[in-house]
Amino acid sequence: MKKTVQGIATIGVTFAVALAMTACSSKPKSSANSSSSTTPNSSSPASTAPSSAPSSSSAPVTSPSAASTGSAKLCMVLDTGGVDDRSFNQSSWQGLQDANKANPNIQISYVASNSQNDYTPNLNAEVSKGCDSVIAVGGLMADAVKSVAAANPNQQFAEIDSPSAGPNDYGIQFNTAQGGFLGGYLAASMTKTGKVATYGGLNIPPVTIYMDGFWEGVQYFNQQKGKSVQVLGWDEKNQKGGTFAQSFTDQNKGRSITQSFISQGADIIFPVAGGTGLGSGAAAQASGGKVSVIWVDTDGCESAQQYCSVFLSSVVKGLASSVTTYANAVASGQKLGGQSYIGTLANNGTGLAPFHDFDSKVPANVKSELDQIKSDIESGKISITSPSQPK
Amino acid sequence: MSETPVTDVASSSPQPGGPPSRARRAAIWLRSTHPVMLTALAFVASIVVGGILIVITDTPTRKAARYFFSAPGDTFSKAWHAVSQAYVTLFEGAIFDPHTAFKGTFWQALNPLSETLLNATPLILGGLAVGLAFRAGLFNIGAQGQLIFGAIFAGYVGFAWHLPVVVHVIVALIAGVVGGGLWGGLSGWLKARTGAHEVITTIMLNYVAVYLLGYLLTENGFKRSGSNQAISRIVDSNARLPKLFPEPLRVHTGLIIALLAAAGVAWLLNRSKLGFQLRAVGANQFAARTAGMDVGRNYVVSMVLSGALAGLAGCSQILGTNTAITQDIDAGIGFTAITVALLGRAQPWPTVLAGILYGAFQAGGVTMQSRTGTPIDLVNVLQSIIVLFIAAPALVGAIFRLRGTASTSGQQLAKGWNG
Numbered sequence: 001m002k003k004t005v006q007g008i009a010t011i012g013v014t015f016a017v018a019l020a021m022t023a024c025s026s027k028p029k030s031s032a033n034s035s036s037s038t039t040p041n042s043s044s045p046a047s048t049a050p051s052s053a054p055s056s057s058s059a060p061v062t063s064p065s066a067a068s069t070g071s072a073k074l075c076m077v078l079d080t081g082g083v084d085d086r087s088f089n090q091s092s093w094q095g096l097q098d099a100n101k102a103n104p105n106i107q108i109s110y111v112a113s114n115s116q117n118d119y120t121p122n123l124n125a126e127v128s129k130g131c132d133s134v135i136a137v138g139g140l141m142a143d144a145v146k147s148v149a150a151a152n153p154n155q156q157f158a159e160i161d162s163p164s165a166g167p168n169d170y171g172i173q174f175n176t177a178q179g180g181f182l183g184g185y186l187a188a189s190m191t192k193t194g195k196v197a198t199y200g201g202l203n204i205p206p207v208t209i210y211m212d213g214f215w216e217g218v219q220y221f222n223q224q225k226g227k228s229v230q231v232l233g234w235d236e237k238n239q240k241g242g243t244f245a246q247s248f249t250d251q252n253k254g255r256s257i258t259q260s261f262i263s264q265g266a267d268i269i270f271p272v273a274g275g276t277g278l279g280s281g282a283a284a285q286a287s288g289g290k291v292s293v294i295w296v297d298t299d300g301c302e303s304a305q306q307y308c309s310v311f312l313s314s315v316v317k318g319l320a321s322s323v324t325t326y327a328n329a330v331a332s333g334q335k336l337g338g339q340s341y342i343g344t345l346a347n348n349g350t351g352l353a354p355f356h357d358f359d360s361k362v363p364a365n366v367k368s369e370l371d372q373i374k375s376d377i378e379s380g381k382i383s384i385t386s387p388s389q390p391k
Numbered sequence: 392m393s394e395t396p397v398t399d400v401a402s403s404s405p406q407p408g409g410p411p412s413r414a415r416r417a418a419i420w421l422r423s424t425h426p427v428m429l430t431a432l433a434f435v436a437s438i439v440v441g442g443i444l445i446v447i448t449d450t451p452t453r454k455a456a457r458y459f460f461s462a463p464g465d466t467f468s469k470a471w472h473a474v475s476q477a478y479v480t481l482f483e484g485a486i487f488d489p490h491t492a493f494k495g496t497f498w499q500a501l502n503p504l505s506e507t508l509l510n511a512t513p514l515i516l517g518g519l520a521v522g523l524a525f526r527a528g529l530f531n532i533g534a535q536g537q538l539i540f541g542a543i544f545a546g547y548v549g550f551a552w553h554l555p556v557v558v559h560v561i562v563a564l565i566a567g568v569v570g571g572g573l574w575g576g577l578s579g580w581l582k583a584r585t586g587a588h589e590v591i592t593t594i595m596l597n598y599v600a601v602y603l604l605g606y607l608l609t610e611n612g613f614k615r616s617g618s619n620q621a622i623s624r625i626v627d628s629n630a631r632l633p634k635l636f637p638e639p640l641r642v643h644t645g646l647i648i649a650l651l652a653a654a655g656v657a658w659l660l661n662r663s664k665l666g667f668q669l670r671a672v673g674a675n676q677f678a679a680r681t682a683g684m685d686v687g688r689n690y691v692v693s694m695v696l697s698g699a700l701a702g703l704a705g706c707s708q709i710l711g712t713n714t715a716i717t718q719d720i721d722a723g724i725g726f727t728a729i730t731v732a733l734l735g736r737a738q739p740w741p742t743v744l745a746g747i748l749y750g751a752f753q754a755g756g757v758t759m760q761s762r763t764g765t766p767i768d769l770v771n772v773l774q775s776i777i778v779l780f781i782a783a784p785a786l787v788g789a790i791f792r793l794r795g796t797a798s799t800s801g802q803q804l805a806k807g808w809n810g
Contacts, residue, residue, distance in 0.1 A: 111757070115713055128491055129761055151639065162620075209619070301485075388619045
């Protein structure tokens with residue numbers, strides 16, 4: 001679909017369109033929220049060494065806000081979608097920008113990929129540019145990173161959304177099912193109609209992992225409380241079903257999906273669809289307080305402030321902060337290749353954002369239950385079954 | 392190449408009375424609307440427009456422009472620096488790079504050319520696919536879907552079957568051709584049987600192919616197990632198109648296939664009875680029908696062939712350039728192929744040149760973006776503007792004050808043949 005639109009634009013591009021396109025992509029939006037400040041609502045200490053983290057996770061323990069003193073040249077290869085995609089490209093680049101802001105000796109640059117054919121040449125071009133580390137964004141680039149890293153054993157790489165692919169490659173992944181679980185439990189606790197809903201942008205694992213977590217959180221609530229809150233739009237047991245907007249940008253689609261959920265009785269919506277989810281914000285706002293939304297990836301009250309009043313909370317992914325942490329580690333001379341980091345609740349790689357406007361409306365017992373669930377997930381007492389979890 | 396295409400009225404340069412001198416003839420030619428001249432001027436125009444865009448979007452230039460009236464020279468030097476650097480690195484990435492040429496092996500020096508040809512391979516095949524349909528009077532917008540189908544078939548054979556060396560890659564190629572041909576033929580059949588316009592059906596079948604691929608990428612047996620990405624299994628090394636040169640050059644035998652396909656299409660169109668029929672139907676379906684040709688059959692045949700060529704482009708993608716299918720396996724080639732065919736005026740060898748030019752743009756764009764930070768989108772803009780000028784020859788004629796009527800094949804391409 002995206003390609004079709006792009007293709008039609010290629011045929012009929014006018015100067016104006018071309019100009020706008022170039023202007024947009026050359027000037028990264030700085031409005032992305034800095035998710036280095038995404039602290040979950042719970043009271044657990046932040047940024048401590050995760051003693052109970054999964055064994056494969058060797059999380060960098062330095063706090064992202066603590067700027068390193070060294071210098072480094074960091075080059076980022078973005079996936080398709082552009083630097084202003086309000087999603088993982090933008091968050092990853094934000095992470096580098098934060099590192100550069102705190103320590104101007106960290107030089108940063110990025111190249112965008114127009115298609116998957118650009119992965120390998122982009123990686124090669126960045127290698128020949130002489131970077132201390134080349135950061136590849138997006139798990140689909142994993143094959144290309146693997147072969148380029150093997151051909152350049154002295155070059156450090158990092159890859160987002162994929163495990164380490166060699167002794168000179170650092171993997172950065174997120175188990176957002178854990179954050180989604182908290183979101184699902186919160187939604188189930190707060191619903192008045194007994195129905196909550198979620199939908200995705202596309203049926204791909206990085207999206208459905210959130211929906212799985214959300215679904216499991218609701219099931220856990222039902223099991224604990226003997227209730228039967230329903231989830232519309234997704235069922236972890238049926239990975240091919242579910243409601244998907246087939247777009248990460250189409251707000252009207254998001255709005256119409258949300259309207260149909262509302263008419264089926266849902267009063268809390270969890271869109272996992274990037275900019276499409278803004279349509280849910282609009283629909284919730286139009287409902288006059290009956291419907292609320294749980295935002296995804298970033299703290300919605302920072303990245304989509306106009307709908308803050310309807311955001312119950314957000315399930316965040318600490319992408320930017322993990323990139324910042326990695327940048328600082330590289331600047332201080334560390335070579336992290338061969339290891340992998342998995343963002344979890346325990347290391348603040350994922351979690352719930354503050355409740356903001358809903359802080360007074362969420363009962364204290366729900367907050368303490370969420371804290372309890374968080375530590376139960378960290379300790380392994382609650383096991384999450386989503387098939388999309390990073391291993 | 393001595394073709395006499397039915398529809399081509401390219402050599403319409405005015406003939407003044409009496410034998411003119413050589414210099415005068417050259418001058419006339421330079422100011423005529425000869426297709427080669429028109430293409431060159433469109434290229435120049437796109438470089439100029441691209442330069443303006445680079446200047447507008449270049450941060451140092453914009454900063455200098457703020458104090459333009461106190462030091463205008465600053466703005467111009469910054470602007471010149473931005474534009475020249477962008478185009479120099481574009482060249483370095485596509486043809487020859489003095490920064491890396493002397494550092495590595497001999498092969499390293501050829502890397503930019505290899506990248507150009509690598510990018511050109513699927514574009515040539517896609518351009519031939521669209522061009523062949525053009526010549527038969529069909530506007531095949533469905534190269535994307537046909538390419539995806541070719542890639543699905545070829546890729547599946549590539550990773551699910553395990554055959555001996557040589558045999559495997561040939562079987563995978565055949566599968567890709569069949570996949571693309573079926574998908575293209577479906578549109579031709581719909582047109583022949585029901586009169587459904589091929590523009591509509593091919594666009595719609597693109598969506599079907601895109602979403603079918605999305606579905607397959609969630610399906611066990613197609614999806615890579617253990618991966619949490621929407622990506623297929625990896626194609627067996629036996630099924631991959633062999634590289635033409637040693638590492639690190641990536642250009643593969645798909646290029647040879649593309650050139651053979653161009654030769655085949657040239658022969659088909661200009662030397663064979665079938666090609667004559669296709670062109671006749673393309674020129675005037677009513678006349679062709681009156682002459683006793685089966686128009687519907689020709690629609691089906693030309694769409695099958697067109698789809699098969701697009702399927703080969705898919706083979707180049709999955710068996711050559713990449714090793715696994717993702718949702719993005721088409722990589723925009725299906726649509727760029729339309730512009731390649733327009734630039735090549737739907738003739739086989741000019742399409743090859745157009746494909747190489749666009750391949751050079753894409754290869755150079757990567758280096759340009761990496762070294763100067765100029766967005767790679769500029770490449771799309773350049774490609775589009777070239778075609779825009781070619782599709783509107785009167786525009787180029789007016790800009791460069793060319794003589795002669797502007798009614799060349801370009802205009803016909805812009806209008807299409809059957810509407």
